[in-house]
Amino acid sequence: MLKLIKTEDGSHTLHSEQFGVTYHSIYGAMQETQTVFLDAGLYHKGQQNPKLSILEIGFGTGLNAFMTYLNAKEKGYNIAYTGIEAYPVEGELVRQLNYPEILNAEGEEAVFYKMHEKRNEWIQLNETFKFIQEVTTFQELEKNNLYDIVYYDAFAPNAQPELWDQVILEKMYNALKPEGVLVTYCAKGSFKRALKALGFQVEALPGPKNKREMTRATKTLLSTEPTISTQEDSPLLEQ
Numbered sequence: 001m002l003k004l005i006k007t008e009d010g011s012h013t014l015h016s017e018q019f020g021v022t023y024h025s026i027y028g029a030m031q032e033t034q035t036v037f038l039d040a041g042l043y044h045k046g047q048q049n050p051k052l053s054i055l056e057i058g059f060g061t062g063l064n065a066f067m068t069y070l071n072a073k074e075k076g077y078n079i080a081y082t083g084i085e086a087y088p089v090e091g092e093l094v095r096q097l098n099y100p101e102i103l104n105a106e107g108e109e110a111v112f113y114k115m116h117e118k119r120n121e122w123i124q125l126n127e128t129f130k131f132i133q134e135v136t137t138f139q140e141l142e143k144n145n146l147y148d149i150v151y152y153d154a155f156a157p158n159a160q161p162e163l164w165d166q167v168i169l170e171k172m173y174n175a176l177k178p179e180g181v182l183v184t185y186c187a188k189g190s191f192k193r194a195l196k197a198l199g200f201q202v203e204a205l206p207g208p209k210n211k212r213e214m215t216r217a218t219k220t221l222l223s224t225e226p227t228i229s230t231q232e233d234s235p236l237l238e239q
C-alpha cells in the first residue's frame with residue numbers, strides 16, 4: 001500500500017507500508033532531489049561533459065527523473081536516462097502527484113506520464129533526452145562501464161540494509177564509467193567504508209534540509225585495471 005503525503009516544501013512523496021518509509025525526505029522532496037541528485041550529480045558532471053548517461057536506483061515516483069529532464073532541457077544537456085524499479089507506481093497514483101504543477105511544468109505533464117507508462121522500452125522524450133524505465137530488481141543488474149552518474153536512491157539502510165553493502169555497491173562500481181560518480185542522500189559510516197573498499201573516492205557534501213551530510217563517490221581506477229578514456233560518450237547515447 002502506498003500513501004500520498006505532502007512534504008515541507010509542498011511537493012508530494014509516497015509512504016510505503018511494505019518498507020515502512022517515505023520515498024523522499026519529509027523536509028522537502030523537491031529540495032532533496034535538487035541538492036543530492038542535481039547539484040551534486042547532474043551539474044557536477046554536466047560541466048565536464050554535457051552528454052551524460054544516468055542510472056537511477058530506483059525510479060519510484062519519477063521526481064528525480066522529471067527534475068533531471070526539466071533541468072537538462074534548460075542547460076542543453078544530452079541525456080540517456082535509465083530508471084530501475086521493481087515495483088512501478090501505478091497510473092492512478094501517478095496522476096495525483098503534484099510535480100508538474102509545483103515545478104511550473106504543466107506543459108510537460110505528458111512527459112511525466114510517459115515516463116511512468118512505457119516500461120522496458122527506450123523512449124525519446126525530446127531530441128536530447130532518451131529514457132527507459134527497466135522493471136527489474138537492483139540485485140539482478142549486470143551493467144558494465146555505461147554510466148556517468150548513478151543516482152543511488154534506494155530506501156534507507158534501516159529499511160533495506162542489503163542495498164547498502166559491498167555486494168550491491170560493486171554492481172554500481174561496475175556500472176559506472178571511470179570518473180563516473182554515485183550520489184546519494186546517505187552518509188552512514190559503514191556505507192562509506194564499503195565504497196572506499198571498492199575503490200571509490202568518497203566526498204562528504206552538505207546534505208539537503210535537516211541532513212548534515214550526503215555522499216558523492218567517484219570511481220577511480222585501481223592500478224590493476226586497464227585505462228579507458230574518460231572522455232568517451234556512453235554507448236547508450238549512440239543507440
Ligand SMILES: C[S@@+](CC[C@H](N)C(=O)[O-])C[C@H]1O[C@@H](n2cnc3c(N)ncnc32)[C@H](O)[C@@H]1O
Pocket residue numbers: 022023024057058059060061062063064065084085086087088136137138139153154155160
Ligand atoms: C527511495 S524510493 C525511490 C524514490 C525515487 N527516486 C523518486 O524520485 O521517487 C526507493 C525505490 O526503490 C524501489 N525498490 C525497493 N527495493 C527494490 C529492489 N530490490 N529492486 C528494485 N527496486 C526496488 C522501491 O519500490 C522504491 O520505488
